[in-house]
Amino acid sequence: MFIGTTLYALINTSILALMAIGFNLTFGISGVANFAYGAIYILAAYCIWGMINLLQLPYLLAVAIAVLGNMVLGALIYRFVLLRIRGQALSEVIATFGIGLAILELFSYFGWVGFEYTLPVFSDRSFIIAGTYIDFQRIAIAGFAAVLIFGLWIFTHHTSVGLAFRGIAQDERTALTFGIDSDRIGALSVSIGAGLAALAALFIIPLGSISPGEGYDVLIKALAVCIIGGLGSTGGVVLASFIVGFAERFTDTYIGSHWTMIVSLAAILIVLTVKPSGLLGKQKELEERI
Amino acid sequence: MIKTPILQVDNLNKSFGGVRAIRQVSFDLMPGELLGVIGPNGSGKTTLVNLITRFVKPTSGTVAFKGQKISHLPPYKIVRLGIARTFQMVKPFYHLPAYKNMIIPLYSPRMKQLAGGRYGDRDAIALDLLEEVGFERDSHVAYKPAGALPQGYLKRLELAKALALEPDLFILDELFSGLSLAEVASIVPIIEKIRLQGKTIIMIEHRLKELFRIADRIIVMNNGQKIADGLAEEVMENEAVKSAYLGAEAD
Amino acid sequence: MKKRKERIDRGIKARSSDIFALLSWREMLYLSAPRMLPIIGCLTLPLILGPYWQKVLLSVAVFALLAISWDILAQTGMVSLGQALFFGVGAYCAGVMNHYFGLSPFITLPVASVLGGLICTLLLLPVLRLRGIYFSMVTLIIPLMMVRVIEATKVFGGTEGLSGMTPLPSIWIELYLVIAVLLAALFGFRRMMDSDYGLILKGISDNDRSVINAGINIYQFKAQALFIAGSIGSFCGAFMTHVYMFVGMPVFALDYSILPIAAAVVGGPGTLAGAALGAFLLVPMSEALRGLGGLRIVLYGVFLVIFIIALPEGIFHYMQRKYQQFERWVEVEK
Numbered sequence: 001m002f003i004g005t006t007l008y009a010l011i012n013t014s015i016l017a018l019m020a021i022g023f024n025l026t027f028g029i030s031g032v033a034n035f036a037y038g039a040i041y042i043l044a045a046y047c048i049w050g051m052i053n054l055l056q057l058p059y060l061l062a063v064a065i066a067v068l069g070n071m072v073l074g075a076l077i078y079r080f081v082l083l084r085i086r087g088q089a090l091s092e093v094i095a096t097f098g099i100g101l102a103i104l105e106l107f108s109y110f111g112w113v114g115f116e117y118t119l120p121v122f123s124d125r126s127f128i129i130a131g132t133y134i135d136f137q138r139i140a141i142a143g144f145a146a147v148l149i150f151g152l153w154i155f156t157h158h159t160s161v162g163l164a165f166r167g168i169a170q171d172e173r174t175a176l177t178f179g180i181d182s183d184r185i186g187a188l189s190v191s192i193g194a195g196l197a198a199l200a201a202l203f204i205i206p207l208g209s210i211s212p213g214e215g216y217d218v219l220i221k222a223l224a225v226c227i228i229g230g231l232g233s234t235g236g237v238v239l240a241s242f243i244v245g246f247a248e249r250f251t252d253t254y255i256g257s258h259w260t261m262i263v264s265l266a267a268i269l270i271v272l273t274v275k276p277s278g279l280l281g282k283q284k285e286l287e288e289r290i
Numbered sequence: 291m292i293k294t295p296i297l298q299v300d301n302l303n304k305s306f307g308g309v310r311a312i313r314q315v316s317f318d319l320m321p322g323e324l325l326g327v328i329g330p331n332g333s334g335k336t337t338l339v340n341l342i343t344r345f346v347k348p349t350s351g352t353v354a355f356k357g358q359k360i361s362h363l364p365p366y367k368i369v370r371l372g373i374a375r376t377f378q379m380v381k382p383f384y385h386l387p388a389y390k391n392m393i394i395p396l397y398s399p400r401m402k403q404l405a406g407g408r409y410g411d412r413d414a415i416a417l418d419l420l421e422e423v424g425f426e427r428d429s430h431v432a433y434k435p436a437g438a439l440p441q442g443y444l445k446r447l448e449l450a451k452a453l454a455l456e457p458d459l460f461i462l463d464e465l466f467s468g469l470s471l472a473e474v475a476s477i478v479p480i481i482e483k484i485r486l487q488g489k490t491i492i493m494i495e496h497r498l499k500e501l502f503r504i505a506d507r508i509i510v511m512n513n514g515q516k517i518a519d520g521l522a523e524e525v526m527e528n529e530a531v532k533s534a535y536l537g538a539e540a541d
Numbered sequence: 542m543k544k545r546k547e548r549i550d551r552g553i554k555a556r557s558s559d560i561f562a563l564l565s566w567r568e569m570l571y572l573s574a575p576r577m578l579p580i581i582g583c584l585t586l587p588l589i590l591g592p593y594w595q596k597v598l599l600s601v602a603v604f605a606l607l608a609i610s611w612d613i614l615a616q617t618g619m620v621s622l623g624q625a626l627f628f629g630v631g632a633y634c635a636g637v638m639n640h641y642f643g644l645s646p647f648i649t650l651p652v653a654s655v656l657g658g659l660i661c662t663l664l665l666l667p668v669l670r671l672r673g674i675y676f677s678m679v680t681l682i683i684p685l686m687m688v689r690v691i692e693a694t695k696v697f698g699g700t701e702g703l704s705g706m707t708p709l710p711s712i713w714i715e716l717y718l719v720i721a722v723l724l725a726a727l728f729g730f731r732r733m734m735d736s737d738y739g740l741i742l743k744g745i746s747d748n749d750r751s752v753i754n755a756g757i758n759i760y761q762f763k764a765q766a767l768f769i770a771g772s773i774g775s776f777c778g779a780f781m782t783h784v785y786m787f788v789g790m791p792v793f794a795l796d797y798s799i800l801p802i803a804a805a806v807v808g809g810p811g812t813l814a815g816a817a818l819g820a821f822l823l824v825p826m827s828e829a830l831r832g833l834g835g836l837r838i839v840l841y842g843v844f845l846v847i848f849i850i851a852l853p854e855g856i857f858h859y860m861q862r863k864y865q866q867f868e869r870w871v872e873v874e875k
Contacts, residue, residue: 101845105836109834276667383743383744
């Protein structure tokens with residue numbers, strides 16, 4: 001049972017990391033806390049579902065359209081909403097939250113909830129690892145999370161766009177003097193965050209079903225992971241995903257499934273008391289806490 | 291009576307990530323002294339101030355004020371002990387009149403500790419203090435929103451805020467920067483007046499000429515280290531100082 | 542030809558704000574009308590309205606109070622996305638006292654307000670050191686997690702909730718109680734925010750370093766603001782518990798977090814009066830749109846975005862400006 005729980009905890013970690021990475025990337029680059037993140041995740045899922053089931057489009061085409069559409073939506077949100085209120089954290093939070101609210105509540109108004117609203121799994125195969133039954137989808141999630149995080153690391157450390165991202169994240173004004181267009185990078189950051197949300201939905205949704213409530217859950221989980229790990233820090237996201245992922249699985253197995261959320265809440269409160277900027281959040285040491 | 295130092299900075303270190311912003315800085319400050327801290331941009335002058343007032347936590351090393359260790363106290367408690375600083379970037383409450391900006395220091399618990407220094411309601415005290423730093427009484431300046439004041443008056447407002455706390459040690463972070471010669475000339479007497487009251491002052495400055503005229507002692511910083519300490523003339527003769535300044539700012 | 546808009550204080554505004562002697566009835570009316578109108582309005586409305594709209598007025602007042610509580614926190618630099626926490630904690634405090642100990646509403650209401658304020662303050666104490674978005678994120682999460690905590694631990698009736706609370710004696714007492722509290726909170730806290738104490742609170746949100754630099758412990762002040770806001774929110778929760786005669790997990794619902802923010806944003810943040818005004822516009826509107834069902838919340842979301850972008854100052858500031866200043870176009874360049 002212990003090994004099985006550990007394996008599932010690893011998968012849970014990957015799921016949490018996938019959910020949080022897009023939100024975290026956007027915040028890390030442009031300082032925008034995209035509270036519409038959960039809604040974007042659900043929007044992508046419904047889009048793929050609609051294109052496959054209602055328009056009968058091939059799976060891959062539907063996925064490509066949904067991911068690209070999400071990225072465009074992210075850029076549009078930046079261009080037409082965030083750009084006008086840039087720098088006012090309060091307004092950014094309220095505006096993105098309003099957008100997310102409108103999208104999610106629109107879906108619950110349509111009443112698209114139920115078991116048939118889900119995405120297809122990649123493959124029906126399953127494996128038995130160390131005496132534990134694991135389906136292919138969960139392995140795909142773990143693999144994709146690992147590849148994605150490694151890829152992001154390569155991207156931000158070894159490509160010019162990625163380096164520009166890091167420049168903006170560290171000092172926007174200085175970056176401006178080097179000819180980096182901070183508005184374009186900002187739009188790109190929200191856009192990439194939205195794209196990552198779509199990819200996360202593509203991988204994670206097949207395990208359950210699409211529902212507006214899931215959108216709030218994703219936002220909360222992403223926030224929890226980012227707060228514990230330290231906003232804007234990719235290493236922090238990974239570390240926090242491990243902590244929350246393992247804590248959740250082990251309380252689920254050994255204490256009871258109702259207690260998982262309490263464990264996350266306790267983790268947040270404890271981390272904030274001990275280290276207010278999160279476990280690996282450092283760069284904002286002066287700005288965010290005194 | 292042998293004077294004991296009012297401020298003892300001992301082996302202070304600070305690193306931000308991998309960058310060592312302050313390296314093993316130590317110095318003592320005698321009561322009534324006016325210490326000037328100079329150095330090229332990015333040499334760690336403001337970080338030093340932040341470390342003394344503990345707006346930034348030191349990596350290692352201690353700071354003692356009047357013989358009491360203060361480097362573990364939160365910043366607001368350090369202020370209550372009698373250290374007041376001004377900020378390089380003045381950021382007053384722009385929509386409020388200048389005299390209302392004074393409410394914040396005047397609301398300080400330090401006012402209650404001092405008990406008896408000043409009487410009257412806060413607005414009246416604020417106007418008195420502003421007059422001390424050169425807001426002409428009966429003119430309208432003190433009542434203007436801080437956002438409408440010129441830089442010279444903003445710096446004076448910043449100084450008045452520090453004065454309000456009646457500290458024993460003033461730390462003035464680039465008070466003169468961005469001011470015209472005439473404005474500097476009008477602020478210097480205020481500083482000299484503070485000094486005549488026996489207060490200790492640390493001034494971080496780029497305006498060397500004005501600083502050397504009033505400072506008792508100069509500390510030169512470069513790359514986070516203290517490279518010279520002494521009288522103004524001695525310091526400027528120092529080879530390390532020359533190379534630091536000529537190397538960094540060839541003008 | 543280029544023009545710019547010039548805004549000048551009306552003569553009457555300049556005269557009545559600076560000179561202490563009021564010269565005429567007109568000036569006295571000018572000064573007192575904006576204050577008297579809402580008071581008279583609030584006191585007479587219950588008499589005019591029918592039973593259904595009286596209930597609506599109840600929830601208007603409750604949401605206005607929640608919006609005021611949000612605005613006090615926001616002015617102190619803490620943007621809360623979880624007013625439902627305050628509401629829910631107060632509701633459960635009153636519910637437990639009434640259900641298990643049989644205390645009368647006139648005891649539970651004040652006790653729950655203070656106790657709820659204390660609990661919320663203690664719960665958010667670790668978050669006080671956070672600024673800006675961090676605070677918002679945590680406040681968004683906590684009420685949603687409280688629901689799970691109650692679900693898991695099965696305390697206070699678990700998912701069923703507690704029912705059979707003692708109601709307040711009559712609808713009139715309910716109405717006038719909540720209206721009295723609303724008016725007291727509105728004028729009282731407006732005065733507080735204009736005092737030196739309020740200035741310190743606003744100072745914390747504008748430039749906390751300069752406040753720390755005055756030797757002021759900002760966490761103490763933030764905790765006080767949190768307690769004040771928490772108490773107002775808790776009162777709302779406790780009050781609604783007795784009105785509905787029930788308390789359960791819905792008290793932590795997102796509605797209680799969103800509507801107050803929407804009200805404050807639409808009405809105009811930073812004045813408290815704007816927050817209350819927003820509630821008086823939004824809640825009846827949402828009742829009128831009852832037929833739309835879930836679409837109402839979609840509209841709130843859209844409203845939030847539109848107001849934040851197009852009229853960030855809010856309706857109250859706009860009205861205030863029109864009342865105190867006149868505008869005209871002046872040529873600047875031919």
